[in-house]
Amino acid sequence: MSPIKDICITGTDTDVGKSVLSLLVMKILRANGLNPLYLKPFQTGCHSPSHPYSDPSFVLTLLGGGDESKDSVLYCFREAKAPYFAARDAGKKIDPAAFKAFIEEKRAMGRPLVVEGAGGALVPVTERLNVIDLFAKEENFVHIVAARAGLGTINHTLLTLEAMSNRGITRPFVVFMDRDGATDPVMIAEHMEAVERITGIRAVASIGRMCCIETESDAMAERLLPLLRALGVDTE
Ligand SMILES: Nc1ncnc2c1ncn2[C@@H]1O[C@H](COP(=O)(O)OP(=O)(O)OP(=O)(O)O)[C@@H](O)[C@H]1O
Numbered sequence: 001m002s003p004i005k006d007i008c009i010t011g012t013d014t015d016v017g018k019s020v021l022s023l024l025v026m027k028i029l030r031a032n033g034l035n036p037l038y039l040k041p042f043q044t045g046c047h048s049p050s051h052p053y054s055d056p057s058f059v060l061t062l063l064g065g066g067d068e069s070k071d072s073v074l075y076c077f078r079e080a081k082a083p084y085f086a087a088r089d090a091g092k093k094i095d096p097a098a099f100k101a102f103i104e105e106k107r108a109m110g111r112p113l114v115v116e117g118a119g120g121a122l123v124p125v126t127e128r129l130n131v132i133d134l135f136a137k138e139e140n141f142v143h144i145v146a147a148r149a150g151l152g153t154i155n156h157t158l159l160t161l162e163a164m165s166n167r168g169i170t171r172p173f174v175v176f177m178d179r180d181g182a183t184d185p186v187m188i189a190e191h192m193e194a195v196e197r198i199t200g201i202r203a204v205a206s207i208g209r210m211c212c213i214e215t216e217s218d219a220m221a222e223r224l225l226p227l228l229r230a231l232g233v234d235t236e
Pocket residue numbers: 011013014015016017018019020021055117118119120177178179180207208209210211213
């Protein structure tokens with residue numbers, strides 16, 4: 001058993017910064033004495049899990065240490081599409097039971113899991129199930145929503161939280177990602193205010209643009225300390 005709950009990272013969209021947030025979560029967990037395992041069960045748009053454009057390559061290279069990228073992916077499909085369509089193009093189907101078994105196998109390693117979705121919450125993985133359906137079926141996960149920081153995010157964030165709530169995920173954490181560094185901090189505060197007023201969920205952090213992720217991510221990861229405390233990790 002890992003000392004904290006495993007973590008699922010869902011997005012309000014593709015390209016919002018889930019992989020960057022996964023990296024920061026991995027870093028802050030490591031900095032606080034844990035040995036997390038990053039998983040990207042459904043990777044699309046790549047030839048192989050260790051392809052330089054894959055999310056595991058991005059996260060694990062910046063994290064340093066051994067290359068676990070092959071072990072962190074369950075399905076990898078070449079087309080840069082929703083997993084269901086990318087699998088279909090390859091003449092394959094994604095099996096939800098295989099996803100469950102994959103998570104169980106990784107859990108048995110006793111390391112906290114950091115599991116990144118693919119695209120946004122409602123992206124299809126099978127004909128009938130989407131990313132958040134599969135995540136919601138797993139017990140004892142905490143859920144983090146990576147939300148874009150810019151204008152339009154109130155709507156996308158609330159829709160995502162509603163979809164999660166409809167599947168029994170009622171208390172996710174929200175992190176606003178200012179990927180382009182273009183959003184006025186006052187506006188980000190307003191996004192947080194709107195989300196909290198309407199859902200009761202308080203955003204735990206906002207992440208600013210890093211000009212160089214390699215050199216700035218350690219410091220940026222510190223912004224997730226409130227999240228760690230909420231997860232019950234003893235922080236130094
Ligand atoms: N805070 C940030 N500072 C600098 N660059 C960022 C930041 N957040 C995200 N990016 C960049 O934005 C792009 C999209 O981010 P990322 O790959 O994390 O998105 P994603 O949500 O994981 O997408 P996908 O759905 O493909 O998994 C990447 O090039 C990433 O390096």
